[in-house]
Amino acid sequence: MNGLDAVSTGAFLLMGGITLVLVMHYVKLRHVWKMLLECKAACRWVHICEAKNKELLSAVRAEKAHVERLRRKLVLLQDLTSNLQESH
Numbered sequence: 001m002n003g004l005d006a007v008s009t010g011a012f013l014l015m016g017g018i019t020l021v022l023v024m025h026y027v028k029l030r031h032v033w034k035m036l037l038e039c040k041a042a043c044r045w046v047h048i049c050e051a052k053n054k055e056l057l058s059a060v061r062a063e064k065a066h067v068e069r070l071r072r073k074l075v076l077l078q079d080l081t082s083n084l085q086e087s088h
Contacts, residue, residue: 001009
């Protein structure tokens with residue numbers, strides 16, 4: 001083996017090592033990309049759930065206000081019926 005063959009073999013091994021490192025980085029980046037896509041999907045679901053939660057909280061507040069109005073009306077009607085019964 002002469003000097004040129006040794007240089008060629010060394011360059012070939014170096015290119016193989018660089019290729020191996022690039023493949024390892026590709027696999028790692030593919031995993032990171034998959035995690036990123038999963039995170040994006042999870043974030044989308046979080047936003048959907050937050051919107052539904054706000055809608056439900058708003059509905060609950062509206063129902064509580066409606067119940068309070070009905071209670072006040074009930075008190076007024078009870079007072080009115082008791083006043084009518086007392087007058088007869």
